[in-house]
Amino acid sequence: MSTATRRPAPDSPMAKLGGPAKWFDDRIGLAGLAKKQIRKVFPDHWSFMLGEIALWSFVILLITGVFLSLWFKPSMSEIDYNGTYAQLRGIKMSEAYASTLDISFDVRGGLLLRQMHHWAANIFLAGMTIHMLRIFFTGAFRKPREINWLIGLGMLMLGIIEGFAGYSLPDDLLSGTGLRIADGLIRSIPVVGTYLEFFIFGGQFPGDDFIPRLYIVHVLLIPGLLLALISAHMLILVYQKHTHWAGPGRTNRNVVGYPMLPIYAAKSGGFFFIVFGITALMGALMQINPIWMYGPYDPSQVTAGSQPDWYMGWLEGALRIMPNWETHVAGFTISWNVFIPGLAVMGFLFTLLALYPFVERWITGDQREHHVLDRPRNQPTRLGFGVAGITGYGLLWAAGGNDILATHLHLSLEAITWFMRFAIFIGPVVAFIIARRWAIALQRHDRESVMHGYETGVIVRSPEGAYSEIHSPISSERAYILTAHERRPKHSLVSREDVSGVRARKQGKERLRSRLSDFWFGDEIPKPTVSELEAAHEHTHEESPVVGDGHHVGIETGGQTGGDPFELDESTT
Amino acid sequence: MSSDFADGRVARAGKDNPDDIPPGQLPAPILANEPIPDPGLPAHEPRPTDVDSKLEKRAERQVAAMFGAATVLTLGFCVAYFAIDPHALIFGYGALHVTLGLTLGLAFLLIGLGAIQWAKKLMADNEIVEYRHSTSSSKEDQEEALTAFFVGADESGFGRRKMIRNSMIAAMGVLGLPAIVVLRDLGPLPGDLPEVTVWRKGIRVVNDVAGTPIKPADVEIGQLVNAEPAVFFEQRLPSGKVIPPKFEGAALEDAKAKAPVILVRMPPADIHPLPSRRNWGVNGILCYSKICTHVGCPISLWEQQTHQLQCPCHQSTFDLAHNGRVVFGPAARSLPQLPIGVDSEGYLIAMSGFHEPVGPSFWERG
Numbered sequence: 060m061s062t063a064t065r066r067p068a069p070d071s072p073m074a075k076l077g078g079p080a081k082w083f084d085d086r087i088g089l090a091g092l093a094k095k096q097i098r099k100v101f102p103d104h105w106s107f108m109l110g111e112i113a114l115w116s117f118v119i120l121l122i123t124g125v126f127l128s129l130w131f132k133p134s135m136s137e138i139d140y141n142g143t144y145a146q147l148r149g150i151k152m153s154e155a156y157a158s159t160l161d162i163s164f165d166v167r168g169g170l171l172l173r174q175m176h177h178w179a180a181n182i183f184l185a186g187m188t189i190h191m192l193r194i195f196f197t198g199a200f201r202k203p204r205e206i207n208w209l210i211g212l213g214m215l216m217l218g219i220i221e222g223f224a225g226y227s228l229p230d231d232l233l234s235g236t237g238l239r240i241a242d243g244l245i246r247s248i249p250v251v252g253t254y255l256e257f258f259i260f261g262g263q264f265p266g267d268d269f270i271p272r273l274y275i276v277h278v279l280l281i282p283g284l285l286l287a288l289i290s291a292h293m294l295i296l297v298y299q300k301h302t303h304w305a306g307p308g309r310t311n312r313n314v315v316g317y318p319m320l321p322i323y324a325a326k327s328g329g330f331f332f333i334v335f336g337i338t339a340l341m342g343a344l345m346q347i348n349p350i351w352m353y354g355p356y357d358p359s360q361v362t363a364g365s366q367p368d369w370y371m372g373w374l375e376g377a378l379r380i381m382p383n384w385e386t387h388v389a390g391f392t393i394s395w396n397v398f399i400p401g402l403a404v405m406g407f408l409f410t411l412l413a414l415y416p417f418v419e420r421w422i423t424g425d426q427r428e429h430h431v432l433d434r435p436r437n438q439p440t441r442l443g444f445g446v447a448g449i450t451g452y453g454l455l456w457a458a459g460g461n462d463i464l465a466t467h468l469h470l471s472l473e474a475i476t477w478f479m480r481f482a483i484f485i486g487p488v489v490a491f492i493i494a495r496r497w498a499i500a501l502q503r504h505d506r507e508s509v510m511h512g513y514e515t516g517v518i519v520r521s522p523e524g525a526y527s528e529i530h531s532p533i534s535s536e537r538a539y540i541l542t543a544h545e546r547r548p549k550h551s552l553v554s555r556e557d558v559s560g561v562r563a564r565k566q567g568k569e570r571l572r573s574r575l576s577d578f579w580f581g582d583e584i585p586k587p588t589v590s591e592l593e594a595a596h597e598h599t600h601e602e603s604p605v606v607g608d609g610h611h612v613g614i615e616t617g618g619q620t621g622g623d624p625f626e627l628d629e630s631t632t
Numbered sequence: 633m634s635s636d637f638a639d640g641r642v643a644r645a646g647k648d649n650p651d652d653i654p655p656g657q658l659p660a661p662i663l664a665n666e667p668i669p670d671p672g673l674p675a676h677e678p679r680p681t682d683v684d685s686k687l688e689k690r691a692e693r694q695v696a697a698m699f700g701a702a703t704v705l706t707l708g709f710c711v712a713y714f715a716i717d718p719h720a721l722i723f724g725y726g727a728l729h730v731t732l733g734l735t736l737g738l739a740f741l742l743i744g745l746g747a748i749q750w751a752k753k754l755m756a757d758n759e760i761v762e763y764r765h766s767t768s769s770s771k772e773d774q775e776e777a778l779t780a781f782f783v784g785a786d787e788s789g790f791g792r793r794k795m796i797r798n799s800m801i802a803a804m805g806v807l808g809l810p811a812i813v814v815l816r817d818l819g820p821l822p823g824d825l826p827e828v829t830v831w832r833k834g835i836r837v838v839n840d841v842a843g844t845p846i847k848p849a850d851v852e853i854g855q856l857v858n859a860e861p862a863v864f865f866e867q868r869l870p871s872g873k874v875i876p877p878k879f880e881g882a883a884l885e886d887a888k889a890k891a892p893v894i895l896v897r898m899p900p901a902d903i904h905p906l907p908s909r910r911n912w913g914v915n916g917i918l919c920y921s922k923i924c925t926h927v928g929c930p931i932s933l934w935e936q937q938t939h940q941l942q943c944p945c946h947q948s949t950f951d952l953a954h955n956g957r958v959v960f961g962p963a964a965r966s967l968p969q970l971p972i973g974v975d976s977e978g979y980l981i982a983m984s985g986f987h988e989p990v991g992p993s994f995w996e997r998g
Contacts, residue, residue, distance in 0.1 A: 263890075343729065359888050
């Protein structure tokens with residue numbers, strides 16, 4: 060089918076579209092842009108869908124959020140509850156809490172909207188996090204995509220704050236406890252802590268200004284910023300064209316995939332409906348944040364086993380395992396025990412993530428554009444850092460539930476906390492070493508597959524009585540994929556004699572860079588060269604026996620016996 | 633600009649010919665010593681629905697059925713909204729809630745699945761090759777842009793007229809100040825508010841739910857009582873006079889964020905008071921702030937054998953037999969203790985306010 064030149068016949072209904080299209084083009088001249096973008100190519104892979112999960116759940120958040128705002132009253136004025144939920148009748152509570160009860164019990168479909176909104180928030184954060192990991196492990200942050208990496212980090216950070224702001228609005232006992240902790244964190248900021256606290260809360264905690272203020276941040280300020288950043292993220296993506304995986308015919312100079320209209324419009328548009336549908340089913344069947352069970356916020360009460368939403372868990376964990384260090388200097392107090400885990404840890408992680416693309420580029424000296432994704436194993440050091448990060452995050456996350464772990468696993472709470480205090484430093488290092496070695500082992504496996512084929516599991520006995528396993532060649536497409544990555548040159552050190560004394564510092568920096576580069580690429584398994592492959596091929600040729608059904612195994616069978624031809628065959632026989 | 637491959641794939645180049653890409657922008661294809669040459673895009677294989685009209689018709693019916701069912705479910709949502717009693721239950725769940733969620737969720741799901749089935753089975757599935765062009769602009773464009781900028785900058789005289797430039801930068805710079813200054817009235821200055829509570833000498837320590845005053849005999853050994861200052865509640869004096877609560881609304885919430893206390897009673901022999909605190913308890917009853925010195929959660933997990941009190945939020949643990957000192961967890965400071973005594977009617981009262989600020993640490997706390 061030729062798709063490029065097909066146009067509707069003049070009398071077909073499609074031709075009628077020309078009228079309105081011309082009307083618009085006469086006024087805003089869109090055809091020039093549209094002609095390129097309507098059939099824009101997007102590559103296809105399941106991992107490219109992770110960012111879409113985040114995008115579509117953000118759309119769901121906007122839709123459900125607009126509906127919720129029609130009934131929610133962001134007010135801390137005290138009222139006597141007199142609504143449908145009998146257990147809380149006659150109890151004093153804020154209007155925010157009462158209106159959330161009304162949404163849950165009196166507005167038809169209100170509970171569904173509330174639960175969809177909350178589930179979508181959790182999915183939004185999860186989608187962004189996993190999308191970020193995909194970008195990290197495949198090297199999609201490399202030139203020219205560093206700006207989109209930074210925009211993405213900004214959205215992740217805003218998303219965390221937005222989520223926290225959202226679940227704090229109903230003013231129930233659980234969210235009030237979260238706000239009380241946030242108040243403690245703000246107070247711990249050296250010098251200006253109490254001033255910030257009083258300005259943010261309009262006086263002492265909790266006061267009656269905070270929920271209305273938080274509301275406008277939650278429904279206008281942060282969503283507006285997110286929307287702007289999402290637009291920039293998408294525009295840059297369209298301009299730079301999507302990355303794709305190495306494969307036959309897929310190079311750094313092209314992009315192979317399906318056109319926006321119709322395939323991507325249908326697939327991606329359809330995926331919005333699927334994300335929406337799943338969120339609605341979750342909202343219908345899976346209870347989340349049943350605020351009527353917690354009761355209204357009362358600063359003198361708390362429930363044991365209080366847990367934040369999942370994306371705050373790692374900060375909660377940091378807060379729990381931090382030793383109780385506090386410094387008193389000249390009549391002033393610095394609460395390291397609160398300030399470090401509560402605020403510095405998040406700043407530290409996001410700074411590391413933001414600097415990472417630039418640090419890697421400096422170490423590897425790679426200034427080129429990259430549009431073909433790395434298989435994670437081909438970047439063992441990067442993989443190691445990523446796994447170390449996941450391990451650290453996971454340990455903090457688990458530490459955030461140390462009381463839950465203790466009660467459910469019948470362990471000592473103190474022992475878990477002490478374990479975590481050390482594990483948070485040791486665990487990532489161990490994970491780094493294991494992941495890096497594992498990746499190198501996988502590289503070795505790839506090399507074996509290319510040179511000797513895959514293990515068939517068929518054991519044969521030679522006339523002399525020796526046993527050996529038959530290896531069968533992998534397809535040429537597969538072999539190409541396994542060898543499509545680049546051989547990486549090591550960063551070479553400028554010889555010392557050439558450097559004058561004035562530039563000694565730079566030389567020191569270069570030496571550090573050279574050492575880091577050695578470590579970065581150290582122990583990598585080089586992919587086979589043509590001559591190595593030929594040698595291996597000869598070897599296989601001699602050893603290769605013929606199995607029972609006349610199916611020749613080994614490279615010499617070429618394309619004759621079905622399966623995939625191993626294309627090197629012709630040049631070596 | 634477009635050219636078709638023999639098998640129907642369409643190649644499209646941007647306005648830049650890929651061969652014109654300046655070296656260094658995109659890595660040149662390295663062919664020397666590459667073990668496996670690029671086999672090129674695999675040939676397009678027709679799908680079963682491309683060659684079998686029966687399967688094609690079936691796929692068409694499947695997609696239409698999904699869209700049709702979605703329509704029915706969406707209408708079902710509207711009917712259910714009016715037809716189902718909002719308070720009816722089904723298997724313990726709200727019948728209306730579950731019905732609305734299921735109809736809406738399944739309708740969306742079916743639309744999505746239908747669209748994807750359509751794309752996968754019936755829409756043309758020819759892969760298209762599009763060439764990338766260098767992300768950066770051409771050298772000429774870069775130079776022209778810079779030249780245009782410098783011509784404009786030069787015409788403005790921005791570089792030459794230093795007086796105008798500097799005064800403009802200053803004028804723009806101070807514009808940020810009003811935005812910060814007007815934030816001043818977000819709240820009052822802290823003053824000594826973080827350091828004081830409503831506790832004063834003579835205020836009764838009362839039950840936190842009903843506001844009933846507490847006699848020492850009401851507290852048994854091993855027991856923990858959540859308590860608050862009597863001024864939070866309506867008080868009935870012996871004369872029969874009724875005093876209304878001193879706080880309400882936000883003022884009550886603010887006071888409640890600092891003033892809650894707990895009463896615990898332990899055998900007097902177990903208590904190891906500081907010399908200055910020997911007479912701060914009554915018959916083994918001690919009174920401590922309920923607000924954790926870590927980040928301010930109300931503390932309530934009481935282990936009567938060890939006399940330890942644990943915060944449910946971050947597990948800071950305080951030894952109440954040893955003046956509330958920290959024995960575990962992230963809190964740095966002892967739990968503040970409130971000296972208590974007994975009034976003329978035999979009820980527990982505060983003998984003074986707290987001697988130190990309660991709750992989380994802050995810069996000025998010292």
